[in-house]
Amino acid sequence: MIHIFRRILNRLRAGNPRDRREGSSDGTGDSGADSDAIRTDGGESVSATSTPTVSVSTRIRRLFQDERVAGLLFWVPPFLLMGWFVYGAIGWNVVISLTDWSGLGQPLYDSFDLGMYRDLLSDPSFKVAARNQVVLMISFTVAALGLGLLLAIMIDQNIRFENTFRTVYLLPMALSFVVTAIFWSWLYNADIGLINQALETVGLGAVALDWLGNPRTKLAAIIVALTWQFSGYCMIVYLAALRAIPNEHYEAAKVDGASTFRMYWRVIVPQLRSATTSATVVLMVFALKAFDFIFVMFGDTPGPSADILSVMMFREAFSRSNWAYGSAVATVLFLLALAIVVPYLYTQHKRGDL
Template identity: 65%
Template structure:
């Protein structure tokens, strides 16, 4: 009887021991990282932490804008690049089956022909880009140095010089079209009034002066911006450096050339990038002033792109020119952004 009772009790004890061993085995697997429940809970924790992150919570604020920009800006840029690889002429649908570089080959061949429209537009675009940027930077620096001398009404001068930049290219083009008018324009009227009537010109009709007139008008509009950028850089330089240069006997011109201007490289780079981008965007200025056919002396790539795409219905060729313009703008901005990234300012 005792043996039977002992056996029953021992059997129960054995079953409990087996269950406990199985439970211990499960716990060991959990400690060893092999249990499915622990992995599942860890993964759920990672997902929950991601859902609770600031990035996810901020999506409703920047997500719609990023989606719209990605679709209508970067998506349009990508589609334009695809169109440039076709031979679409605006009739029917473009053929996406065969892609080639025929439009870019055509542009390259025309670039080697000095009498072609693409050569003239590229030449004028580069000339406008360089001349406008350099002259505007120099004028802005001179204005900033003069204003930085502590003249009276400094804030008023700063506002007056910066005001033209607030005007659109359309307004500026209409304003300067009147200024350059050969009969009633202010420039020729002023020259006649001071006895210099022999210097009057048909500024917007003579091919010798058309591009220079455009550069001068754009310089008037953006020199105030360059002045403000340089003025901020000048005011960030400690006054001790000015005093030390004067103590060493340096003249004002030498002090600025040797001590002050070298410290304005960051201001020069920032202003130059903005000015070059505006030079590439001068389509509306040229279009309002000269129309879609400004002539070989003032034709630029953006106007040629409009003319080829919307007037001649050469959509593929116009898209190729637009892609070249995009790459030019990217070539201006990308090195600046990379430099800013290396310096930890992005």
């Protein structure tokens, strides 16, 4: 489709050969078009020059030569598709959350109320899922940022095999949540898991636990696995920010007698604020999208200790056919995502980075 639009634009920009011939002059024919016509009845001379008419094809060609109009052919189709399938679906989800639709028959759009949202506020399972969601977002984000910063500082010391270490640390980021969940399910297995076997090998068999079966360790196990997967991403973000800091800052701190820890804590880390903000937003959004990771590990009933909003939304809508209630949970999840992304985008816009 893009190739067809380009061919149409090229033809219109090339213009009509007939129009070009009409606009040219070879000294004959219309050479006197600008001269005054003399009246033969003795009256005053009247100028024969008039406003030239523009053909329709010329007007269309000029219209399509405008960059704004030409750009419409490229951004309107994807805008319409995204508006229908993404934002239209979000809007319809909000409408469904205002009804009492159970998934059978047609929704009744003649009466809307906030009954589903009132039920959410009084639902203990929603409060538990929301609490776990917040704990997961904060703990996972802080752990991934801290480990990523530590790895970035270590690699920034001009160590040997730097490219190899960067590839190894970044490799988990390329894995999907499904693969990561299966991999860590094997590691956490109470009987044949590598973690418990390693603890028994070093004489710490008493510490071995049923990591995915114990309610006290479920959420912690999820946080550790997600931190392992995304710490490499944080490492790359921080490494790029560290390489952008001038060497004069390091040298000035050393001249002032600052130790390595004090130099990074007082001089280098404060300059990583922009990288930290960007990585924080990305990590929090991934924490909101951890549904498939938890679903592969525990199904749609992970228990109160590991339940989050996205899993609750799936359980209510698809397992219990409470579509309106599930839509209300999805709307809360969407508003939570907006509360994370919108302030960041606004800040970037005020700084002129958007």
